[in-house]
Amino acid sequence: MKQALIEIRDMVKRYPMGTGEFTALEDINLDLCKGEFAGLVGPSGSGKTTLLNIIGSLDVQSEGEVNVLGRAIRELDGKGSARLRSHHIGFIFQTYNLLPVYSVYENVEFPLLLLEIESAKRHRMVMDALEWVDLTDKLKSRPAQLSGGQCQRVAIARAMVKKPDLVLADEPTANLDAENSHHILRTMDQLNRELSTTFLFSTHDQKVIQYLRRKITLFDGKVARDEQMNGVA
Amino acid sequence: MLKFLIKGLFRDRSRSLIPILVVSAGVTLTVCMISFMQGYLRDMIYENARFATGHVKIVTRSFSDMIDQRPLDLALLGVSDILDKWETQPQSAELLWVPRISFGGLLDIPDENGETRFQGEVGGMAVVMRPHSDSRFDPDIERRLLKLDDSIVRGRMPATPGEMLVSEQMFTQLDIPLGHTASIIGSTMFGSMVVHNFTIVGTIEFGIEALDRGGVIIDFADAQSMLDMEDGAGEILGFFPDFEYYPDRADGLKESFNAILTDESDEFSPLMLTEYDQNQLGAFIQYSGYTLGITMFAFVFVMVIVLWNAGLMQGIRRYGEIGVRLAMGESKGHVFRAMIIESLAIGCVGSVIGTAVGLALSYWMQAYGFDMSHYMTNSSMMMSNVMRAHVNLRSYLVGFAPGIGATVLGAAMAGAGIFKRQTSQLFKELET
Numbered sequence: 296m297k298q299a300l301i302e303i304r305d306m307v308k309r310y311p312m313g314t315g316e317f318t319a320l321e322d323i324n325l326d327l328c329k330g331e332f333a334g335l336v337g338p339s340g341s342g343k344t345t346l347l348n349i350i351g352s353l354d355v356q357s358e359g360e361v362n363v364l365g366r367a368i369r370e371l372d373g374k375g376s377a378r379l380r381s382h383h384i385g386f387i388f389q390t391y392n393l394l395p396v397y398s399v400y401e402n403v404e405f406p407l408l409l410l411e412i413e414s415a416k417r418h419r420m421v422m423d424a425l426e427w428v429d430l431t432d433k434l435k436s437r438p439a440q441l442s443g444g445q446c447q448r449v450a451i452a453r454a455m456v457k458k459p460d461l462v463l464a465d466e467p468t469a470n471l472d473a474e475n476s477h478h479i480l481r482t483m484d485q486l487n488r489e490l491s492t493t494f495l496f497s498t499h500d501q502k503v504i505q506y507l508r509r510k511i512t513l514f515d516g517k518v519a520r521d522e523q524m525n526g527v528a
Numbered sequence: 529m530l531k532f533l534i535k536g537l538f539r540d541r542s543r544s545l546i547p548i549l550v551v552s553a554g555v556t557l558t559v560c561m562i563s564f565m566q567g568y569l570r571d572m573i574y575e576n577a578r579f580a581t582g583h584v585k586i587v588t589r590s591f592s593d594m595i596d597q598r599p600l601d602l603a604l605l606g607v608s609d610i611l612d613k614w615e616t617q618p619q620s621a622e623l624l625w626v627p628r629i630s631f632g633g634l635l636d637i638p639d640e641n642g643e644t645r646f647q648g649e650v651g652g653m654a655v656v657m658r659p660h661s662d663s664r665f666d667p668d669i670e671r672r673l674l675k676l677d678d679s680i681v682r683g684r685m686p687a688t689p690g691e692m693l694v695s696e697q698m699f700t701q702l703d704i705p706l707g708h709t710a711s712i713i714g715s716t717m718f719g720s721m722v723v724h725n726f727t728i729v730g731t732i733e734f735g736i737e738a739l740d741r742g743g744v745i746i747d748f749a750d751a752q753s754m755l756d757m758e759d760g761a762g763e764i765l766g767f768f769p770d771f772e773y774y775p776d777r778a779d780g781l782k783e784s785f786n787a788i789l790t791d792e793s794d795e796f797s798p799l800m801l802t803e804y805d806q807n808q809l810g811a812f813i814q815y816s817g818y819t820l821g822i823t824m825f826a827f828v829f830v831m832v833i834v835l836w837n838a839g840l841m842q843g844i845r846r847y848g849e850i851g852v853r854l855a856m857g858e859s860k861g862h863v864f865r866a867m868i869i870e871s872l873a874i875g876c877v878g879s880v881i882g883t884a885v886g887l888a889l890s891y892w893m894q895a896y897g898f899d900m901s902h903y904m905t906n907s908s909m910m911m912s913n914v915m916r917a918h919v920n921l922r923s924y925l926v927g928f929a930p931g932i933g934a935t936v937l938g939a940a941m942a943g944a945g946i947f948k949r950q951t952s953q954l955f956k957e958l959e960t
């Protein structure tokens with residue numbers, strides 16, 4: 296049995312809505328092991344983002360248990376959840392969310408500043424990460440000077456630079472064309488194999504799905520199917 | 529990390545430039561307002577001191593009860609003895625003494641035949657303009673206090689006994705030449721009638737409406753003999769040698785003087801008053817202080833509202849950035865502290881700029897002043913016609929409290945909004 300990175304038991308997430316409540320996720324039971332390359336697939340509104348936010352401790356479930364790296368999400372206070380994210384989790388967003396006033400180098404450096412890594416080591420790690428995504432020639436550029444594909448590669452470098460245990464990527468290719476989407480997926484696939492980082496995506500993009508080695512289908516807030524895939528060889 | 533944040537702050541113009549401009553403007557106004565107010569009060573203190581109150585003043589106890597009327601019959605006698613006795617005290621050396629007598633009477637201008645050509649009531653002031661037998665009373669001090677050299681419009685200062693200055697306004701109305709004779713018909717300190725002849729040797733204008741409308745000035749020694757007040761004075765003003773008023777020192781001197789020289793059972797015994805004891809000046813200064821405090825508070829309040837709103841709008845603009853930072857694993861407390869540090873930086877830069885501009889304007893107002901004489905023609909206030917700012921250490925420091933206070937408070941209020949939201953919510957606002 297492989298080591299479980301994420302354990303979700305009988306999880307429910309409700310949002311307050313007007314006078315009542317809206318159930319966004321229901322009856323979720325999931326385990327994710329170290330090194331998986333998995334995707335949450337489902338139509339818009341099916342609860343993919345909500346689930347990623349809870350796993351990333353940006354939000355809290357309403358019922359059930361969620362354990363990430365042995366920590367119960369519900370038990371974490373502000374500092375605890377910040378620690379979990381800063382040390383163990385990298386985020387990638389649909390809209391890249393780079394910090395516009397900082398250069399490529401500085402954006403990638405930011406997570407390491409939070410970890411208070413000393414500067415020589417920091418420099419090496421940033422340069423490594425930018426090499427993984429093939430952007431060492433854009434160190435000084437600002438996000439506004441880059442294409443969408445380049446921005447998302449910076450975001451991958453930012454998520455990967457601290458070599459986290461888990462990367463959560465919410466529709467990472469939704470704003471990208473086919474060529475850039477494939478490029479990004481190949482990069483992540485490679486990093487997953489080389490660094491055995493666990494990846495969890497959300498997507499409804501067919502191009503992404505073909506890379507997955509596990510496909511978890513969400514429908515209406517429930518897990519509709521959970522199947523192993525071949526991924527790309 | 530700090531370097532990282534500050535770097536971002538100053539690269540983002542809308543986050544740094546606009547708040548810095550708001551803070552600078554507010555601080556400039558504060559500094560100017562304070563300097564101007566200080567100038568106004570200082571001017572008022574000095575004008576009152578030199579013409580009316582001194583920094584301290586010695587009168588008889590009963591004179592002090594009717595001090596507005598300056599009753600001659602209650603004047604101080606035995607002035608030399610009083611000052612001799614006081615000057616055995618070590619702290620007495622601090623003060624310069626300026627005796628004066630105020631008197632009223634009829635001014636009579638005769639024609640060539642000795643018949644009355646003009647007669648009218650005048651107020652008179654006797655000040656030391658010639659060397660006096662009591663060497664403590666130095667004509668140079670009055671000369672400086674009343675700015676006599678600058679205030680003489682025609683003629684010259686009295687140099688021998690029996691010479692008189694009249695106010696320029698009155699002299700113009702009298703239509704007589706300099707050197708003309710004028711008599712004062714009045715009564716002595718003890719109530720007997722006296723007529724004394726003077727020669728008008730000059731005219732004077734102080735630039736203070738209340739004093740310039742009508743009056744005569746004669747030498748102190750002439751007045752002593754005319755009014756039968758040998759070794760007497762209406763009041764003796766005391767001044768600190770640098771001519772700056774020090775309220776606490778004045779209070780200290782008053783207490784020791786009165787403890788030694790005032791006799792509760794003798795209504796003619798001397799009593800010392802401070803400048804703030806007179807003309808309700810102390811109350812006025814205190815009241816001005818309150819007004820200033822309230823104005824400053826209102827100022828800070830308005831600035832906080834403006835900055836908070838700016839901060840709030842930025843906060844919305846920055847939800848994305850803050851959401852990302854939280855997702856990267858920065859704690860909310862850390863983000864909040866970072867915002868406060870940023871606002872401190874903004875507040876400091878804005879305060880420095882605002883203080884520099886404010887001081888420049890204030891120094892300019894101090895050097896050149898603002899001529900108010902057109903607005904003050906009917907005033908009876910002891911105010912100089914030119915308003916000036918006064919810059920002191922306080923002007924340098926006073927802007928920083930509202931400058932830094934407002935930015936930090938504004939940032940804290942904007943930051944509190946971020947705390948109230950679920951982290952995942954910050955992204956939601958970003959998506960839409």
Ligand SMILES: Nc1ncnc2c1ncn2[C@@H]1O[C@H](COP(=O)(O)OP(=O)(O)O)[C@@H](O)[C@H]1O
Pocket residue numbers: 310311312317319337338339340341342343344345346956
């Ligand atoms: N903060 C919220 N408050 C209320 N409803 C929400 C909130 N966030 C998401 N939802 C709802 O929960 C459902 C799932 O949303 P989401 O997880 O964003 O879906 P997906 O990412 O799969 O498109 C949607 O119907 C959405 O409207």
Ligand SMILES: [Mg+2]
Pocket residue numbers: 343344345465
């Ligand atoms: Mg979504």
